[in-house]
Amino acid sequence: MSRPPGGGGNALEVTGIGRRFGHVVALAGIDLAVGAGEVLTLLGPSGSGKSTLLKIVAGYDRPDCGIVRLGGADITDVVPARRDIGMVFQNYALFPHMTVAQNIAFPLEMRRLAKATIETRVAEALALVGLVGYDARRPSQLSGGQQQRVALARAIVFEPRLLLLDEPFGALDRKLREQMQVEVKAIQRRLGVTTIFVTHDQEEALVLSDRIAVMEGGRIAQVGTPAEIYRRPVDRFVASFIGESNLLPATILSASATGFVADAGPGLVLHARVEDGMPRPAAGTHVTLVIRPEAIRTRGAETVSNAATARVAEAIYVGDRVKYRLVTEGGTRLSVAWPAGADGPLATGSEVDLDIPATAIHWVAA
Amino acid sequence: MSAATRFTPGWAALGIAPLCVLLLFFVAPVFRFLLFSIADGTLAPFEKALTDGLHMLVFLRTLEIAAIVTVICLALGYPFAYWLATTTPGWRAVGFAFVLLPFWISVLVRTYAWMILLGRNGILNRNLVALGIVDAPLPLLHNTTGVVIGMVHVLLPYMIFPLYAVMRRMDPALLGAARGLGAPGWEVFRRVYLPLTLPGILSGATLVFVVSLGFFITPALLGGGRVLMIGVLIERQVRQFLDWGLAAALAVIVLAVALGIYAALRRLLKADLQWS
Amino acid sequence: MIDMKRRSVLAGAAALTTASLAGPVRAQPAKPARIVVNASGGAQAAGLRKAFFEEFEKRFGIRVVDSSPPDLGKLKAMVTTGNVEWAITELAIEEAYRAEAEGLLEPIDHKIVDFSRFPANLRDRKHIFTRSVYSTVMGYRTDSWAAGKGPQSWADFWDVRKFPGPRTLQNKPLDNLEFALLADGVPLDRLYPLDVDRAFRKLDQIKRHVTVWWATGAQSAQLLIDKECVLGSAWNGRYFAAIGQGAPIHVEWNQAGIKESAFVIPKGTKDAYWAQQMFQVMTDARLQAVYANLATYPGLNLDSPQYVDPKVASHLPTHPDNINRQFWQDVQWWMANARSVEDRWAKWLIG
Numbered sequence: 001m002s003r004p005p006g007g008g009g010n011a012l013e014v015t016g017i018g019r020r021f022g023h024v025v026a027l028a029g030i031d032l033a034v035g036a037g038e039v040l041t042l043l044g045p046s047g048s049g050k051s052t053l054l055k056i057v058a059g060y061d062r063p064d065c066g067i068v069r070l071g072g073a074d075i076t077d078v079v080p081a082r083r084d085i086g087m088v089f090q091n092y093a094l095f096p097h098m099t100v101a102q103n104i105a106f107p108l109e110m111r112r113l114a115k116a117t118i119e120t121r122v123a124e125a126l127a128l129v130g131l132v133g134y135d136a137r138r139p140s141q142l143s144g145g146q147q148q149r150v151a152l153a154r155a156i157v158f159e160p161r162l163l164l165l166d167e168p169f170g171a172l173d174r175k176l177r178e179q180m181q182v183e184v185k186a187i188q189r190r191l192g193v194t195t196i197f198v199t200h201d202q203e204e205a206l207v208l209s210d211r212i213a214v215m216e217g218g219r220i221a222q223v224g225t226p227a228e229i230y231r232r233p234v235d236r237f238v239a240s241f242i243g244e245s246n247l248l249p250a251t252i253l254s255a256s257a258t259g260f261v262a263d264a265g266p267g268l269v270l271h272a273r274v275e276d277g278m279p280r281p282a283a284g285t286h287v288t289l290v291i292r293p294e295a296i297r298t299r300g301a302e303t304v305s306n307a308a309t310a311r312v313a314e315a316i317y318v319g320d321r322v323k324y325r326l327v328t329e330g331g332t333r334l335s336v337a338w339p340a341g342a343d344g345p346l347a348t349g350s351e352v353d354l355d356i357p358a359t360a361i362h363w364v365a366a
Numbered sequence: 367m368s369a370a371t372r373f374t375p376g377w378a379a380l381g382i383a384p385l386c387v388l389l390l391f392f393v394a395p396v397f398r399f400l401l402f403s404i405a406d407g408t409l410a411p412f413e414k415a416l417t418d419g420l421h422m423l424v425f426l427r428t429l430e431i432a433a434i435v436t437v438i439c440l441a442l443g444y445p446f447a448y449w450l451a452t453t454t455p456g457w458r459a460v461g462f463a464f465v466l467l468p469f470w471i472s473v474l475v476r477t478y479a480w481m482i483l484l485g486r487n488g489i490l491n492r493n494l495v496a497l498g499i500v501d502a503p504l505p506l507l508h509n510t511t512g513v514v515i516g517m518v519h520v521l522l523p524y525m526i527f528p529l530y531a532v533m534r535r536m537d538p539a540l541l542g543a544a545r546g547l548g549a550p551g552w553e554v555f556r557r558v559y560l561p562l563t564l565p566g567i568l569s570g571a572t573l574v575f576v577v578s579l580g581f582f583i584t585p586a587l588l589g590g591g592r593v594l595m596i597g598v599l600i601e602r603q604v605r606q607f608l609d610w611g612l613a614a615a616l617a618v619i620v621l622a623v624a625l626g627i628y629a630a631l632r633r634l635l636k637a638d639l640q641w642s
Numbered sequence: 643m644i645d646m647k648r649r650s651v652l653a654g655a656a657a658l659t660t661a662s663l664a665g666p667v668r669a670q671p672a673k674p675a676r677i678v679v680n681a682s683g684g685a686q687a688a689g690l691r692k693a694f695f696e697e698f699e700k701r702f703g704i705r706v707v708d709s710s711p712p713d714l715g716k717l718k719a720m721v722t723t724g725n726v727e728w729a730i731t732e733l734a735i736e737e738a739y740r741a742e743a744e745g746l747l748e749p750i751d752h753k754i755v756d757f758s759r760f761p762a763n764l765r766d767r768k769h770i771f772t773r774s775v776y777s778t779v780m781g782y783r784t785d786s787w788a789a790g791k792g793p794q795s796w797a798d799f800w801d802v803r804k805f806p807g808p809r810t811l812q813n814k815p816l817d818n819l820e821f822a823l824l825a826d827g828v829p830l831d832r833l834y835p836l837d838v839d840r841a842f843r844k845l846d847q848i849k850r851h852v853t854v855w856w857a858t859g860a861q862s863a864q865l866l867i868d869k870e871c872v873l874g875s876a877w878n879g880r881y882f883a884a885i886g887q888g889a890p891i892h893v894e895w896n897q898a899g900i901k902e903s904a905f906v907i908p909k910g911t912k913d914a915y916w917a918q919q920m921f922q923v924m925t926d927a928r929l930q931a932v933y934a935n936l937a938t939y940p941g942l943n944l945d946s947p948q949y950v951d952p953k954v955a956s957h958l959p960t961h962p963d964n965i966n967r968q969f970w971q972d973v974q975w976w977m978a979n980a981r982s983v984e985d986r987w988a989k990w991l992i993g
Binding site: 058110 | 537539540542543544545546547548549550553557558561562564
Binding site for chain 2: 713715716718737740744808856869980981984985988992
């Protein structure tokens with residue numbers, strides 16, 4: 001069932017895609033390329049344009065301008081039926097009047113394959129998604145997770161050139177969602193099918209994606225691997241959308257070849273290191289510093305980059321970790337997340353000595 | 367506590383009250399009337415109804431006309447209901463006004479309007495002749511054609527509403543999914559849209575067919591006297607000859623056939639459309 | 643305002659005095675606020691109101707409400723359930739006889755209703771009041787044939803070569819069997835008992851030329867007005883009304899069928915006494931003339947014709963020029979044969 005390797009080129013390229021609805025700009029010139037076999041996630045809040053972009057790729061909507069290329073061919077004006085794209089819809093869109101087997105056979109029948117071939121491929125697909133023996137059930141007789149497996153089987157059984165997943169886990173409860181994420185990723189890896197995955201859930205995006213395109217207001221704010229996006233967000237929006245962050249307004253006091261010194265509030269002058277090849281801010285500019293909560297440490301014996309003292313304003317116990325809201329002596333608020341110690345969380349009002357490593361301080365425009 | 371929440375006499379009464387009213391003022395009188403068919407202790411009225419050569423002939427003709435009307439209502443109602451279900455709210459309001467129009471007009475006015483339109487010297491025929499499309503006026507009235515036209519006009523809403531209801535409930539993602547999975551337009555219709563609207567088709571068709579069986583004013587006025595439906599004969603026995611035994615026997619036969627058709631369609635729905 | 647009020651109070655007091663002075667001949671039942679008279683409705687209702695209801699309301703101070711249409715089945719349902727809504731209802735004459743046979747009617751109180759100036763054969767009627775008569779006449783469009791130059795007999799009506807054009811007849815065997823036999827040469831006074839087989843054989847000849855078998859009185863005249871048909875039958879008042887509105891129609895009285903229009907009192911009505919009083923109002927010669935002038939359906943009080951508008955007189959079935967050229971419907975024959983003939987009619991029509 002698996003396709004021959006795509007040769008490493010781009011499976012999908014969209015260029016200059018724009019789309020308006022009345023006065024509302026839904027997409028403002030999108031350029032994006034998805035490599036063969038890659039899982040790319042469109043991540044963004046609702047209204048960011050990710051669903052519109054997906055519809056345009058699938059052929060359900062037509063862009064006002066721009067080109068969609070699949071395997072090098074322009075498919076901008078091709079109807080969905082001839083795009084050869086498999087899609088798993090938000091609510092699965094299983095045909096309620098057909099059995100599981102008939103649902104999965106549908107795209108094969110539309111391709112006029114021989115009956116015997118269809119039977120074999122349906123059986124293979126059912127095996128792949130772990131639903132052997134469910135052929136004769138109706139969708140209404142299945143659980144949410146089972147329905148999703150059928151939807152996935154139906155979307156891949158005809159070996160599409162591209163697989164689209166539109167918020168497929170939204171209807172599942174948390175435990176099932178995590179399990180399905182793992183399974184879908186495993187199936188995708190096995191088939192090697194190029195996949196675009198749409199979600200507003202950043203955790204989901206981090207788990208499933210080779211790369212993530214963060215969308216905001218009809219444009220792509222940043223494209224990168226999950227690690228890049230997490231560690232080096234390009235702006236305040238990406239920083240705040242992916243994971244939790246301390247966003248501190250600061251003024252650059254001085255900059256050098258390897259780093260900078262910034263004034264982040266009363267009593268909080270921070271020394272930061274900039275990785276090779278990354279841009280450095282100019283002295284005197286106003287910036288926002290991005291510091292992940294888990295990167296701030298309690299001060300121990302090791303080397304101190306930036307020392308500070310703060311008071312615990314609030315402690316929230318979240319199982320394996322404790323989230324603290326701290327206030328520094330100078331009045332700056334900081335969020336930190338530390339493993340829950342054996343003696344329990346720190347008491348509210350107690351004083352802690354902090355270390356903010358120079359490598360954990362990332363800067364974006366103000 | 368749990369007993370109190372399980373048993374709520376207030377809500378039960380709310381359902382029982384209308385049921386009682388329906389039983390008392392509708393079902394009971396109908397049942398009482400149907401009993402006239404066996405009032406004299408014999409099945410003589412049924413024997414007459416079934417064997418006198420007139421009533422069963424007229425009943426078969428009635429079934430035929432009802433079937434024709436049902437098919438035409440479906441052919442006209444299906445695309446119209448689709449348009450209603452998919453158009454803008456403004457156009458939908460206009461469409462509904464047109465669908466409901468026949469309900470606001472008395473059956474006589476409606477029927478005379480058709481006479482003006484379809485008559486030998488009616489608007490339609492005058493124009494057709496004037497434009498040279500036909501040489502002589504078309505016989506559109508005072509025959510089966512006239513009756514069918516008049517009945518379709520009245521019964522179309524009974525077809526459109528059930529269809530509209532299922533079409534509005536239709537998940538557009540299903541059609542999108544079918545297209546995306548490689549189905550061309552007519553396959554989307556044949557394999558997905560049509561089967562999913564089947565419950566609407568069946569309930570609309572049942573309604574139209576069953577209501578058709580009872581028509582008598584429209585056939586009397588638009589049929590020119592040549593189109594006789596069973597309702598006319600029943601009405602004649604009730605009002606003119608006071609033979610309520612025969613009238614009731616005929617009514618029982620019509621009711622039995624109507625219920626039989628309804629039951630058959632229900633079975634079909636159950637067997638084939640478990641999902642709905 | 644004050645003046646008006648005082649005057650009406652005074653008038654009331656005066657009426658009271660008069661009533662008590664005159665004294666009732668017999669105990670009068672309590673007056674209801676209203677009674678219901680059920681008849682054919684439409685233009686006829688207006689005529690009844692103008693001629694009789696207004697007089698009745700003035701005389702007794704009881705409001706008269708009209709309803710329609712006449713319905714023998716409903717009458718039976720009312721009487722058998724003891725829930726009689728009508729004080730009086732109209733019925734087709736053979737239906738009235740059927741109702742009489744089934745015991746659905748209240749007897750006429752000859753102490754109240756005075757038939758002394760009616761034809762002798764109507765004076766002793768027990769349950770059925772012949773309020774008027776009407777005729778089923780032939781009519782044709784005068785743009786097809788000039789008035790008087792068209793068909794003058796049912797034989798002419800059957801002659802589709804001499805008088806071509808679409809025809810209309812009532813969707814009932816009543817009258818049509820008679821017309822067919824007349825067309826076939828049976829003399830006017832030898833019609834009954836009807837030779838049904840012969841009549842249907844004759845009807846076979848005209849069947850395909852009758853494009854519409856009319857179902858309602860309104861339809862019968864409208865078909866000629868709309869030029870849907872050029873020749874047909876109708877109740878005389880329907881053509882009269884159409885002509886009054888300018889329709890180019892000529893009425894042929896020769897070989898028309900004249901029959902009674904019956905009014906009856908449903909058995910068990912609580913307003914029976916007032917129904918009898920209404921009948922008495924309806925026997926009034928002058929009031930019958932008022933109605934005849936409006937509807938061309940004359941009452942049978944022998945003194946009535948002198949009050950009829952001379953312009954209307956020739957349009958009445960009872961006019962000397964018309965009455966002798968017609969046949970009277972034989973109610974007894976129709977009573978005995980209606981069911982079998984109606985079934986045969988229905989079968990013949992769809993066959």
